[in-house]
Amino acid sequence: xxxxxxxxxxxFDDMPVYPNDxxxxxxxxxxxxxxxxxxxxxxxxxxxxxxxxxxxxxxxCKSYIGELSLxxxxxxxxxxxxxxxxxxxxKEKYEDKVREGDIVLLYTGHSEKYGSEEYYTEQxxxxxxxxxxxxxxKIKMIGMDLPSPDQYPFDIxxxxxxxxxxxxxxxxxxxxxxxxxxFELLAFPLxxxxxxxxxxxxxxxxx
Amino acid sequence: xxxxxxxxxxxFDDMPVYPNDxxxxxxxxxxxxxxxxxxxxxxxxxxxxxxxxxxxxxxxCKSYIGELSLxxxxxxxxxxxxxxxxxxxxKEKYEDKVREGDIVLLYTGHSEKYGSEEYYTEQxxxxxxxxxxxxxxKIKMIGMDLPSPDQYPFDIxxxxxxxxxxxxxxxxxxxxxxxxxxFELLAFPLxxxxxxxxxxxxxxxxx
Numbered sequence: 001x002x003x004x005x006x007x008x009x010x011x012f013d014d015m016p017v018y019p020n021d022x023x024x025x026x027x028x029x030x031x032x033x034x035x036x037x038x039x040x041x042x043x044x045x046x047x048x049x050x051x052x053x054x055x056x057x058x059x060x061c062k063s064y065i066g067e068l069s070l071x072x073x074x075x076x077x078x079x080x081x082x083x084x085x086x087x088x089x090x091k092e093k094y095e096d097k098v099r100e101g102d103i104v105l106l107y108t109g110h111s112e113k114y115g116s117e118e119y120y121t122e123q124x125x126x127x128x129x130x131x132x133x134x135x136x137x138k139i140k141m142i143g144m145d146l147p148s149p150d151q152y153p154f155d156i157x158x159x160x161x162x163x164x165x166x167x168x169x170x171x172x173x174x175x176x177x178x179x180x181x182x183f184e185l186l187a188f189p190l191x192x193x194x195x196x197x198x199x200x201x202x203x204x205x206x207x
Numbered sequence: 208x209x210x211x212x213x214x215x216x217x218x219f220d221d222m223p224v225y226p227n228d229x230x231x232x233x234x235x236x237x238x239x240x241x242x243x244x245x246x247x248x249x250x251x252x253x254x255x256x257x258x259x260x261x262x263x264x265x266x267x268c269k270s271y272i273g274e275l276s277l278x279x280x281x282x283x284x285x286x287x288x289x290x291x292x293x294x295x296x297x298k299e300k301y302e303d304k305v306r307e308g309d310i311v312l313l314y315t316g317h318s319e320k321y322g323s324e325e326y327y328t329e330q331x332x333x334x335x336x337x338x339x340x341x342x343x344x345k346i347k348m349i350g351m352d353l354p355s356p357d358q359y360p361f362d363i364x365x366x367x368x369x370x371x372x373x374x375x376x377x378x379x380x381x382x383x384x385x386x387x388x389x390f391e392l393l394a395f396p397l398x399x400x401x402x403x404x405x406x407x408x409x410x411x412x413x414x
Binding site: 002004006008009010011012013021022026029032037038039040041042044045046047049050056057058059060066069070071073085096126131151154159186188190191192194195196198199200202 | 209213215216218219220228229233239243244245246247248249250251252253254256257263264266267273274276277278283303317338360361369376393395396397398399400401402403405407411
C-alpha cells in the first residue's frame, strides 16, 4: 500500500495571501435545511495557498496553465534539505541526488511561519547558481515551503519559466519526506484558463 | 512511460453550470505590462464543471471534502460502457469487472451534449439495483460523463454518500479508456473547507 503525504495548505475564508493580493473569500451559500443541499462559493486569485505558478504569471507566454501537458505535473520527487540557509545555493552532493525529469522540493522549514508577516518578510531565497544547476539537470518542476523562490524583480522565477520549469509555492509537511527512500509527486493544476492555479499537492511514498 | 488522459472539462468565464447554479466568473485582474505580473480571479460554486461531490453536499455530514483521506481519491479505475441506456442498470458481467476499492467510471457518451440544455434535461440516470451492486462491491468512488447520477430528490446520491462513496460529475474523454487494459484514477480535490470541490481528474494508463 502506498502512503500519501499531503503537502497542501488549507483553503479557507480570509486565509493568508501574498502581501497586497486580494483576500480569499469562501462561504456557504446554500444550506441543506432550507435549500435541500449545501454549497460553498470560492472567490480567489490563483496565487493563494498551495499553488503552481505557470509561465504566464511573469512572462508573455500565451498558454494557460490548464493547457499544459499533464506529464509535467507528476514525476519522481527529490527532496533537498536546505534548512538554515538564508540564501539557498548549490551543493556538490546534489549532483547525484537530482536526476533529469525530477520534481525537486526544497525543505527550508520556513512553513512554520506560514500565516505570519515574517513568512513573507524573512523568507530564504534561491540563488542563481542553484537555479542554473537545476536547469542544467532538466528538472520538471521545483517546489518549496516558501511564498516564492525569490523576491522582486523575480529573476529566478523568470529563469525557471524560460526553461519550462514550473514553480510550486507554499508547500507544507515537507519534513515527512526527510527519511523517505523514494516518492512520487502528484500536483495537477485545475484545468483552468488562468496564468496559474490552486493545487492539491500530494507525495506518494513508494514501498 | 505512462500515458495521461485528461477527463476534466475546462474552467472558463461563464462556463456551463447546473440549472439555477450561480455563474462562474473567471477574469484577469493583473496585467504584466501594467502590474508587472498576470493574475486571474475565479469566483465559483463547488459544483461547476468537473468536480467531486462530497457527503456534505446532501447529508448532514460535518467533514469538509478537504479533510477526507487522500487514498479515497485514487485507485484502480474500472470503466463500464453503458452507452444507450436511459436507465443505467446492473449487468452480470460487472461482477468480474468491478473489484473492491475500484473507482468506477460510467461511460454514457452523454458528455457530447455538455454545454447544451439537453445535457441536463435528457440525462440518463443510475437505478437502485446498480447502486446497490456498487455499494456491495465496496467501490471507492463513482464517476460519470453526466451532470449527476440521478435527479431530484437525489436518492442515489444519498445512498452512495451513506456508504462513503464519493461522486465525480461532468467527466469527459471517457471514450479514450474504452480499449485500455488497466488504468489508475487520480482525482484529488482541493484542500478546501467546502462540501465539494472542483477537481482535475486524470487517468493514468499503465503499460
